[in-house]
Each structure stands twice: as C-alpha cells, then as structure tokens.
Amino acid sequence: MTQFPTAIAESGRETASGDRTMILNMGPQHPSTHGVLRLVLEIDGETVVGMKPEIGYLHTGIEKTCEAKFYQQVVPLTDRIDYLCPMTNNLAYCLAVEKLLGLEIPARAQWMRVLMNELTRINSHLVWLGTHAMDLGAMTVFLYCFREREDVLRFFEMVSGQRMMTSYFRIGGLALDPPLGFFEKVKKFADRFPGNVDEYENLLTGNPIFTMRTKGVAHLSAEDAIAMGACGPTLRGSGVDIDLRRDAPYTGYENFKFKVPVRTEGDVFARYLCRVAELRESIGIVQQALAGMPEGPIKADSPKVVLPDREKMKTQMEALIYHFKIITEGFTVPAGEVYQAVESPRGEMGYYIVSDGTAKPYRVHMRGPSFANLQALAKMCEGQLIADVVAAIGSIDVVLGDIDR
Amino acid sequence: MALATAITDIEQLKSHPALGRLVEWNSAAVLEVKFDRDELTIWVPKESIREVCSILRDLADCPFNFLADLTCVDWYPSEPRFEVVYHLLSISKKERVRLKARLDGSSAAIESVTSVWPAANHYEREVFDLFGVRFTGHPNLKRIMMPDDWEGHPLRKDYPVEGYR
Numbered sequence: 001m002t003q004f005p006t007a008i009a010e011s012g013r014e015t016a017s018g019d020r021t022m023i024l025n026m027g028p029q030h031p032s033t034h035g036v037l038r039l040v041l042e043i044d045g046e047t048v049v050g051m052k053p054e055i056g057y058l059h060t061g062i063e064k065t066c067e068a069k070f071y072q073q074v075v076p077l078t079d080r081i082d083y084l085c086p087m088t089n090n091l092a093y094c095l096a097v098e099k100l101l102g103l104e105i106p107a108r109a110q111w112m113r114v115l116m117n118e119l120t121r122i123n124s125h126l127v128w129l130g131t132h133a134m135d136l137g138a139m140t141v142f143l144y145c146f147r148e149r150e151d152v153l154r155f156f157e158m159v160s161g162q163r164m165m166t167s168y169f170r171i172g173g174l175a176l177d178p179p180l181g182f183f184e185k186v187k188k189f190a191d192r193f194p195g196n197v198d199e200y201e202n203l204l205t206g207n208p209i210f211t212m213r214t215k216g217v218a219h220l221s222a223e224d225a226i227a228m229g230a231c232g233p234t235l236r237g238s239g240v241d242i243d244l245r246r247d248a249p250y251t252g253y254e255n256f257k258f259k260v261p262v263r264t265e266g267d268v269f270a271r272y273l274c275r276v277a278e279l280r281e282s283i284g285i286v287q288q289a290l291a292g293m294p295e296g297p298i299k300a301d302s303p304k305v306v307l308p309d310r311e312k313m314k315t316q317m318e319a320l321i322y323h324f325k326i327i328t329e330g331f332t333v334p335a336g337e338v339y340q341a342v343e344s345p346r347g348e349m350g351y352y353i354v355s356d357g358t359a360k361p362y363r364v365h366m367r368g369p370s371f372a373n374l375q376a377l378a379k380m381c382e383g384q385l386i387a388d389v390v391a392a393i394g395s396i397d398v399v400l401g402d403i404d405r
Numbered sequence: 406m407a408l409a410t411a412i413t414d415i416e417q418l419k420s421h422p423a424l425g426r427l428v429e430w431n432s433a434a435v436l437e438v439k440f441d442r443d444e445l446t447i448w449v450p451k452e453s454i455r456e457v458c459s460i461l462r463d464l465a466d467c468p469f470n471f472l473a474d475l476t477c478v479d480w481y482p483s484e485p486r487f488e489v490v491y492h493l494l495s496i497s498k499k500e501r502v503r504l505k506a507r508l509d510g511s512s513a514a515i516e517s518v519t520s521v522w523p524a525a526n527h528y529e530r531e532v533f534d535l536f537g538v539r540f541t542g543h544p545n546l547k548r549i550m551m552p553d554d555w556e557g558h559p560l561r562k563d564y565p566v567e568g569y570r
Contacts, residue, residue: 068566227524339492362478367473
C-alpha cells in the first residue's frame with residue numbers, strides 16, 4: 001500500500017551512519033523549478049531523505065474571481081491558469097459550460113478546437129522539452145524547440161491576435177473564423193515538423209549524457225503513480241494506459257486516429273519518450289484535422305448565449321438586443337453541476353462548475369494536472385540525489401500557474 | 406439539444422457499479438442520488454465517507470482507484486453549509502462517480518480519506534485552507550495556498566472578493 005512520503009524533520013535527524021540530515025531550501029527563485037516552486041529538501045549527504053513542496057507563491061484566487069464574473073467573462077481567466085496550454089484550459093471551461101447548457105457545437109468549430117488543441121500540446125511539449133534538456137545541460141535543444149514554438153505561437157496570433165493568452169474558444173464555438181491562408185501555413189508546418197522531432201531526438205535519445213541523467217532516475221511505480229493521483233505522461237510513463245482523448249472523447253476526438261504512447265519503465269527517460277512520441281501523434285492529429293476540416297458555421301445556433309455576428313448586430317434589431325443583453329447581464333445557465341475533464345499536455349485537466357441558475361457561476365474549481373503530479377514528485381525523489389531532483393521536476397512538467405491558480 | 410431531466414430514483418440507477426455496491430453494503434449509506442448530464446452524484450453521510458471510499462476503491466469489477474479531484478462548495482447562508490465533493494475515476498472501466506458529503510457550518514469537519522488515496526493529501530489541505538473545513542486524521546493539515554498567518558478562508562461565500570479591508 002502506497003504511503004504518502006514521510007514528513008521532513010525540520011531540524012534534521014540522526015542517520016544510520018551517525019551523521020545528521022540537513023535541511024536545504026531549493027527555490028522559489030531557482031532556474032530549474034520552472035517558476036516559483038519551492039522545495040524544502042531533507043538531505044543526507046547528497047541523498048534526498050524527504051521533500052516538502054511549498055506552493056502558493058502564484059496563488060491569485062482565480063476560483064474566487066470566477067464567482068464574480070459572468071460565464072463568458074471567465075474565459076480569459078482560464079488562459080492564465082496553465083499559461084503554456086491556454087487553449088486546453090479554454091476548451092475545458094467552454095465544454096463544461098456547454099454541457100451545463102446542453103449546447104450543440106457545429107462540426108467546424110469542433111474540428112478547429114481539436115486542431116488548435118493539438119497545436120497547443122505541441123507548443124507546451126516544446127517548451128517542456130527545451131527547458132528539460134537545458135536543465136540537464138543540453139543547451140542546443142532549447143534553441144531548436146523555441147524555433148518551432150515560435151511558428152506555433154504565430155498560428156495562435158493569426159487566429160486570435162494573441163501569442164499566449166489566446167482566449168480563442170468561446171462558449172458555443174470560436175471567437176472568429178481562422179484567417180485566409182491559415183490552413184496552408186499550418187499544413188506547411190505539419191509537413192515539416194516530424195523532421196524537426198527527429199532533430200531533437202538525434203540530440204537527446206541516444207545521447208549518453210542525457211540517458212545517464214534520465215534512465216532509472218526518479219522511478220515511480222504504476223501503483224504509486226495511481227495512488228498519488230499522477231496523471232498524463234507521468235502516469236503513462238509508469239505503464240498506465242490512460243488518455244482521456246481516447247477513453248472519454250470530447251469535442252469530436254472520436255473522429256481521429258492516434259496512438260497513446262505508454263512506457264513501463266517509470267523513470268525520467270520513460271516520461272521523455274512518452275512526450276516525444278506524443279509530439280508525433282499530435283502532428284498526426286493536426287494533419288487529419290486539416291484534411292477533414294468541415295465547412296460551416298463556427299458558432300452554435302443559440303442567440304441567447306452566443307454573441308451575434310457584427311454585421312447582423314448592425315442591421316438587425318433582434319441581434320442588437322441579444323448582443324446588449326449578453327454583454328450587460330450575461331446569460332443564465334440552468335442549475336446543476338458538471339465535471340468536465342480533458343487531456344491537457346500535463347494530464348487530466350478538470351473543470352468542476354456548479355451553477356445556481358444565474359448568470360454567474362456559483363463555483364468554479366479547476367483540477368490542475370500539475371497540482372496532482374507535484375504530489376508524485378515527493379514520492380519519486382525519495383532516495384535520489386539532489387542533482388536528480390532537477391531532472392525529476394523537469395520530467396513531471398510543472399506549471400506553477402496550474403498548481404497555485 | 407434539450408437537457409434530459411435528472412434521475413433521482415435509486416432503483417433506476419442501481420445498474421451503476423458504484424451505487425449498486427453501496428446499496429448492497431448499507432442502504433443507509435446512500436442518502437440521495439442524482440443522475441444529471443451523464444454524471445452520477447451520490448450523497449453519503451459524512452460519518453461513513455472513508456468507508457465508502459475504501460469500498461469503492463476496492464470494488465472487484467470496477468475499482469474506483471483514482472481520486473481525480475476533491476473540492477468543496479459553500480452554500481452559505483443555507484445549512485448544511487458545506488458540501489465536500491469527491492470525483493472518482495475507475496482507470497480500467499473509464500467510469501466516473503461523484504460523491505458528496507454535507508457538513509454543517511458550525512462543525513465543518515469530516516474524516517480524511519488520505520488513508521484510502523494518499524493523493525487526497527494536498528486536496529484536503531487546499532479545502533482546509535480555502536474553506537476552513539477540517540479533515541480529521543489528516544497527517545499534515547496546514548495551509549497550502551495562503552500564508553500560514555492568513556486570517557479567514559477566501560473561498561467561503563461570506564469572504565468578500567476583494568478581501569477584508
């Protein structure tokens with residue numbers, strides 16, 4: 001039976017060899033902690049005896065803020081939770097509200113959501129790959145990854161006008177139709193990208209320094225991973241075959257063919273292999289989405305919820321009234337509650353929304369994948385070397401905005 | 406697409422593995438059920454939450470071995486004020502179930518489920534920090550988001566959005 005890692009002894013404790021353990025602070029301003037993660041380590045020489053993550057430095061009370069906003073005003077807040085995958089957050093929130101409303105989304109909007117979501121996954125994994133490799137001393141990979149990430153950010157800018165805080169998905173569909181030439185540019189990128197992944201793999205997968213730093217490091221068994229609530233590539237790297245895109249398809253993922261990479265080693269290298277394989281799967285989904293992109297509207301036919309087209313608003317009385325009403329008093333959502341989970345690049349991103357029948361959500365709770373994976377970090381670092389803690393942090397791909405909210 | 410009406414009849418929903426097993430174990434352990442928007446919610450008495458969780462985790466044909474989420478809703482000013490919400494997932498059967506336990510505002514405490522899922526540790530600390538609900542038997546019930554010397558619990562409904570001035 002898995003136990004939660006033992007609490008650290010604040011003033012050190014006697015070790016078997018007669019020495020005392022030492023308390024070492026790591027972070028919050030430490031380049032390897034990917035933000036403001038603070039870890040209090042109890043060490044015996046170079047070995048980590050215990051670890052206590054200290055979080056909350058980035059707590060902005062988004063859940064509380066949501067309760068004071070109209071449903072549609074919450075969308076831009078969701079970008080700021082997991083800032084490396086804004087569209088995934090937008091999607092999870094929109095899907096949850098659409099489920100509450102019982103709203104049907106047109107096919108084109110769904111396929112665009114899948115397309116943008118996979119580009120977001122690529123964006124997120126590229127940042128992870130670059131920074132993870134840099135933590136372990138491979139500087140070049142970082143530059144290569146950010147070269148491709150720049151392309152993806154340009155796509156985001158094309159559709160939404162924003163590189164990072166996109167807020168492109170709206171309740172009921174999308175904000176805008178993608179601009180002319182968008183699909184051709186994405187297609188060009190998608191054709192080139194598998195070659196780029198080969199480039200990264202050439203630098204890392206067979207690299208003896210990288211493999212020495214990652215193979216067998218920070219091991220997490222499948223049993224422990226489940227008990228500690230780990231999710232996403234962290235869980236799949238430990239041999240648990242789970243992917244919400246396949247197991248509980250949302251927004252039309254059932255129309256796409258893709259493999260779910262699973263590794264059984266449970267170490268840093270296994271998580272690396274899972275994510276790199278996911279890069280290839282994601283670009284495959286992008287190709288399928290481009291090939292089969294349906295024509296049609298990008299917003300649901302629900303005038304009380306979805307803002308009317310600008311053109312209609314200026315020429316039709318009714319559209320003007322709906323526009324005015326949605327902007328000034330929001331739209332009401334039938335009472336109830338939903339938990340909508342999507343597969344973010346880091347794992348299960350769940351939005352739990354409670355509605356009391358008014359225009360503002362009664363409660364919004366985000367189940368952040370990093371928050372759950374962080375608990376597994378303490379487990380996987382027990383008995384490891386301090387230098388390997390850096391590798392372990394990189395391997396669970398923490399985003400502090402997602403943890404602290 | 407119109408919303409289907411919610412089902413609240415236990416008999417109709419018994420085919421769900423979690424509910425069927427719970428009713429079989431102790432029919433008093435199921436206070437209320439609701440099947441709404443394809444999601445099953447079971448209200449259980451707060452005294453039996455740990456036992457219910459451990460039964461569901463060890464269910465033979467559909468083990469709910471993964472605690473997906475644990476949070477709380479504050480229904481201030483009505484009583485019972487708090488609802489602690491557990492989202493469980495069965496990884497092998499892809500089934501989900503939501504458990505809820507109601508707590509009074511005056512004695513907001515419930516047994517910790519950290520002994521069932523170690524993953525509950527941080528979630529319970531978060532609920533304690535932001536709602537002030539105590540989890541008895543929790544190994545390290547301290548604030549997690551807010552500073553240790555913070556006053557009040559920000560996600561309570563009687564806590565103003567801008568904070569106290």
